[in-house]
Amino acid sequence: MFLFMSNWSDLKNNPRLKNIYETRLHILRLMREFFWSEGFVEADSPIALRLAGQEPYLNPMEVVIKNSFDSDFKFYLRTSPEYALKKILAAGWSKVFEISKCFRNQESFGGTHNPEFTMVEWYRSPGTYWDFMDDSEAMFKYVGEKLGIKNLCFGDLKVDYLGDWDRKSVKDLWMTFLGKNLDDYLSVDAIGKLVVESGLQFDQQDKYEDLFYKLFLNKIEPNLGLDKPVFVYDYPAQMCSLSKLCEHDDRYAQRAELYVAGLELANGFGELTDFKLQKINLEKDKTLRTQLGKPTWPVDEDFIAALKSGINTAGGIALGVDRMVLLFTGARDINEVIFQSVADQVNN
Amino acid sequence: MASTSEIRKGVVIKHQNDLFVVVDFQHINPGKGAAFVRTRMKNLASGKVIEITYKTSETVDIVSVQFQNMQYLYKNGDNYVFMNMDTYDQIEMDGDLVGTDGKYLKESLEVIVGLYEERPVSIQLPKKIQYKVVEAPPAVKGDSASGNVTKEIKLDNGLTVQAPIFIKEGEEILVNTETGEYSARA
Numbered sequence: 342m343f344l345f346m347s348n349w350s351d352l353k354n355n356p357r358l359k360n361i362y363e364t365r366l367h368i369l370r371l372m373r374e375f376f377w378s379e380g381f382v383e384a385d386s387p388i389a390l391r392l393a394g395q396e397p398y399l400n401p402m403e404v405v406i407k408n409s410f411d412s413d414f415k416f417y418l419r420t421s422p423e424y425a426l427k428k429i430l431a432a433g434w435s436k437v438f439e440i441s442k443c444f445r446n447q448e449s450f451g452g453t454h455n456p457e458f459t460m461v462e463w464y465r466s467p468g469t470y471w472d473f474m475d476d477s478e479a480m481f482k483y484v485g486e487k488l489g490i491k492n493l494c495f496g497d498l499k500v501d502y503l504g505d506w507d508r509k510s511v512k513d514l515w516m517t518f519l520g521k522n523l524d525d526y527l528s529v530d531a532i533g534k535l536v537v538e539s540g541l542q543f544d545q546q547d548k549y550e551d552l553f554y555k556l557f558l559n560k561i562e563p564n565l566g567l568d569k570p571v572f573v574y575d576y577p578a579q580m581c582s583l584s585k586l587c588e589h590d591d592r593y594a595q596r597a598e599l600y601v602a603g604l605e606l607a608n609g610f611g612e613l614t615d616f617k618l619q620k621i622n623l624e625k626d627k628t629l630r631t632q633l634g635k636p637t638w639p640v641d642e643d644f645i646a647a648l649k650s651g652i653n654t655a656g657g658i659a660l661g662v663d664r665m666v667l668l669f670t671g672a673r674d675i676n677e678v679i680f681q682s683v684a685d686q687v688n689n
Numbered sequence: 690m691a692s693t694s695e696i697r698k699g700v701v702i703k704h705q706n707d708l709f710v711v712v713d714f715q716h717i718n719p720g721k722g723a724a725f726v727r728t729r730m731k732n733l734a735s736g737k738v739i740e741i742t743y744k745t746s747e748t749v750d751i752v753s754v755q756f757q758n759m760q761y762l763y764k765n766g767d768n769y770v771f772m773n774m775d776t777y778d779q780i781e782m783d784g785d786l787v788g789t790d791g792k793y794l795k796e797s798l799e800v801i802v803g804l805y806e807e808r809p810v811s812i813q814l815p816k817k818i819q820y821k822v823v824e825a826p827p828a829v830k831g832d833s834a835s836g837n838v839t840k841e842i843k844l845d846n847g848l849t850v851q852a853p854i855f856i857k858e859g860e861e862i863l864v865n866t867e868t869g870e871y872s873a874r875a
Contacts, residue, residue, distance in 0.1 A: 398718070445718075452717075542747045554725065554744075
């Protein structure tokens with residue numbers, strides 16, 4: 342079903358696709374200008390990692406690197422530059438960004454995903470999650486004003502992003518769209534009952550995240566960011582391995598996601614900098630990977646050591662550049678904003 | 690019951706005792722939880738479109754639909770009439786179910802029609818359809834210099850598309866039915 346291509350002959354013959362690609366290149370330049378003008382340093386970190394992240398539901402791609410004696414070393418293509426950038430913070434930089442090619446396996450070839458995608462990720466230390474919400478808003482407005490684009494478009498939706506953006510806690514959204522206090526649904530039992538009451542399927546194997554997302558994706562997400570972009574923040578703590586707990590309520594953690602026209606665009610954290618707690622969380626994630634039957638590898642001790650050396654409070658976020666280009670250009674499919682997407686290469 | 694991996698455009702799903710035809714679907718992976726399939730489907734009785742997001746491990750009740758090559762004949766009011774090319778039987782399909790695909794139909798075009806209990810519920814168009822250009826304003830000198838590299842042209846079934854300025858009346862062109870755009874000279 343995904344036949345919205347962007348290959349060389351499309352760029353040559355189809356003015357709409359050519360314009361999308363030119364806008365993409367322009368956006369990359371403007372993004373750099375924005376971060377440089379804010380005093381950020383552009384980092385450059387490896388794509389192939391010996392130890393990938395532990396996110397239970399991501400599938401890193403394996404690559405084998407051979408040395409000159411033909412011995413094999415198993416590596417993984419990064420799913421994000423997160424650990425590397427936090428190590429760079431530990432090395433003494435305080436404001437870093439990277440525009441990175443990232444890879445995730447077992448995702449759809451088109452629509453709003455491509456297995457190879459471009460992400461801009463940035464950190465401020467010292468910094469909080471409120472800072473990157475401000476940065477995201479300022480960056481979109483900087484880019485959009487230079488491009489002269491007034492609305493972000495996705496499907497039939499047009500979103501005005503030049504006014505003030507919204508910020509809503511997950512708890513507020515639950516009250517608005519489900520009429521329930523999320524405080525009462527922080528256990529698998531309670532949220533499982535609500536899933537059944539809401540007419541959705543409940544499976545004994547479902548983890549808290551699965552049940553949360555069944556409700557969130559069906560009842561809440563399609564309503565997010567329809568008039569203006571919205572940051573959704575403070576997620577249940579069990580879903581946030583890399584974030585700091587909220588000071589006002591330790592059942593929630595400082596995680597925030599950006600939504601525009603029902604599309605998730607970015608995910609960031611008030612970063613967990615306590616090395617002991619970080620190690621515990623990552624080991625838990627690794628155990629969950631084993632339970633899910635996924636390949637595992639050791640927790641990156643060099644990352645834990647970087648945290649142990651001492652990092653200021655930090656806020657960091659990863660934003661999908663391909664989706665950003667899609668919104669600015671009104672493209673119909675992610676394959677239209679990527680030159681030679683996986684689908685394009687597989688089908689031609 | 691079937692796996693969500695069998696969800697495709699045109700399949701019919703029984704959901705809470707109503708029948709729905711899938712008009713679009715999209716795999717989504719929130720990254721912090723298992724993968725999901727967001728499905729847009731149209732109620733066969735009321736025509737109302739709903740969106741349901743299934744976890745990929747869930748099961749769905751997919752009812753059997755027969756796919757049949759048919760030829761488009763003509764429009765009858767809001768409905769479309771097709772002919773079974775094996776039996777020459779004619780069937781009429783609800784305009785609502787044809788939806789925006791209707792604008793691509795032209796006499797004697799072959800399409801695949803999905804039939805549920807002999808009732809037509811979905812059509813699949815060819816990816817590219819050939820049309821004759823019936824109206825194409827001539828290129829004006831300076832058009833390409835001012836950035837006007839396309840113009841609106843009208844095709845033999847009434848469809849209008851943007852095409853390169855060199856396309857002339859009477860030519861045959863191909864239109865991509867997924868994007869609604871000019872694809873190439875035929």
